[in-house]
Amino acid sequence: MTVHSTNTTSWQLGDHTVNRLGYGAMRLPMHPGGTPRDPEQSTALLRTAVELGVNHIDTAAFYASPTSKANDLIRRALRPYPADLVIATKVGPNADLSGEAGPDELREQVEQNLRELGRDHLDLVYLRIGEHLDRGRGTLADRFAVLAQLRQEGLIRHLGISNVGAAHLAEAQDIAPVVSVQNWYGLAKRDDDVLLDLCAEQDIAFVPFFSVHGGAPTGTVADVAAVHGATPAQILVAWTLHRAPNVLAIPGTGDPEHLRQNVAAAEIQLSAGELDKLNSIE
Numbered sequence: 001m002t003v004h005s006t007n008t009t010s011w012q013l014g015d016h017t018v019n020r021l022g023y024g025a026m027r028l029p030m031h032p033g034g035t036p037r038d039p040e041q042s043t044a045l046l047r048t049a050v051e052l053g054v055n056h057i058d059t060a061a062f063y064a065s066p067t068s069k070a071n072d073l074i075r076r077a078l079r080p081y082p083a084d085l086v087i088a089t090k091v092g093p094n095a096d097l098s099g100e101a102g103p104d105e106l107r108e109q110v111e112q113n114l115r116e117l118g119r120d121h122l123d124l125v126y127l128r129i130g131e132h133l134d135r136g137r138g139t140l141a142d143r144f145a146v147l148a149q150l151r152q153e154g155l156i157r158h159l160g161i162s163n164v165g166a167a168h169l170a171e172a173q174d175i176a177p178v179v180s181v182q183n184w185y186g187l188a189k190r191d192d193d194v195l196l197d198l199c200a201e202q203d204i205a206f207v208p209f210f211s212v213h214g215g216a217p218t219g220t221v222a223d224v225a226a227v228h229g230a231t232p233a234q235i236l237v238a239w240t241l242h243r244a245p246n247v248l249a250i251p252g253t254g255d256p257e258h259l260r261q262n263v264a265a266a267e268i269q270l271s272a273g274e275l276d277k278l279n280s281i282e
Contacts, residue, residue: 008245009266013056013205014124014158014179016086020241021266022056023049023259024209024252028073030065037254039068043077045256050082052263058182058207058250060090060128061112062097071116079118088180088207089113090162092128092143099131106146110155121155126182127172128162133184136163141171148176160207166195169204178204180248186211187221187239187278200246207248211240218281224274230265233258237265239278 010017028042049057063070074087081087091109094101101109106127113122127144129136140161150156160180161172172178181199185192185208192206199206212233221232228235233251240249251262270278 011205011246011248012203013086013248016055016084016123018056018086018248019053019266020245020248021054021237021263022058022207022248022250023054023262024250025057025059025070025074026063026209027252027254028059028070029063029068031254034065036065036067039073039076042068042073042254045254045259046074046077048256049259049263050078050085052260054263055082055084056086056088056248056250058088058090058209059117061109061116062090062093069116071113075116075118081119086123087117087119088124088126088160089117089122090126090128090182091147092126092162093131097132100129100143103142103146106143107150110147110150114155121157124158124160124180125150125156126160126162126180128182129168130163133163135165136168139171140164140168141175144172144175151176160205166198169195169198180205180207182207182209184208184210184213185240186213187236187281196244196247200244203246205246205248206244207250208240209250211249212236212251220277220281224270224278227274228268230268231261234261234265234268235270235278237262238268238270239275241266242270242275 030036059070091106129140158179162182183192196206221235225232225235237249253259
């Protein structure tokens with residue numbers, strides 16, 4: 001595993017250059033406990049994110065509370081969209097999120113995202129496989145081929161895959177170009193070190209979700225945070241960005257102060273010694 005001591009600030013994601021610190025919209029419609037957020041606060045937070053330089057937003061039609069959807073909030077807050085903004089979304093789970101949608105359902109899921117976001121095309125669509133957080137198993141070929149066809153039709157500009165292993169990446173690449181892989185990864189969960197490095201070798205973005213989820217297993221993170229006058233969460237974000245230049249962080253929050261902290265974390269420069277200490281955590 002290679003850990004870099006300095007950050008590059010941007011990455012070429014498909015045909016867009018994006019800042020490596022983006023925003024994940026999963027928490028936008030509701031609090032972690034499941035209660036709905038105030039839609040006006042959520043749209044204001046999105047506008048603040050863009051003002052702070054965020055130009056990569058990760059969403060999905062299934063990110064929703066009983067009263068609002070992340071896609072609807074994004075449309076209300078940001079349309080007409082800035083020219084440099086990349087909105088990535090995901091398809092793949094079935095309607096009640098209990099399993100995987102079949103190939104015949106994926107076109108409707110893409111069209112749903114188009115309607116909700118108010119777009120005539122989607123910048124980046126991930127095929128998410130597996131159930132919940134369980135890693136996807138088996139072939140993705142039939143389902144990914146549907147998205148490849150929609151890309152040919154112009155409804156999707158770029159394709160990604162999520163919750164996958166290295167064999168899935170090779171399988172997908174035999175069908176259509178893959179610009180990004182999105183998996184659960186962070187300092188406390190490094191199962192995908194080899195896959196991340198494989199993506200780096202091929203200039204494919206690696207986008208961790210839950211990079212701050214669960215915190216860290218020791219007090220080392222808190223010690224490093226104290227040196228930088230930062231929060232432990234900021235150090236986890238900073239470590240993620242130091243991991244490799246192709247890593248794009250998408251921490252999510254509905255709190256304006258946490259948003260500002262996440263953006264500021266992209267500026268934290270961890271020393272080689274600090275990286276060694278953090279990387280030694282098991």
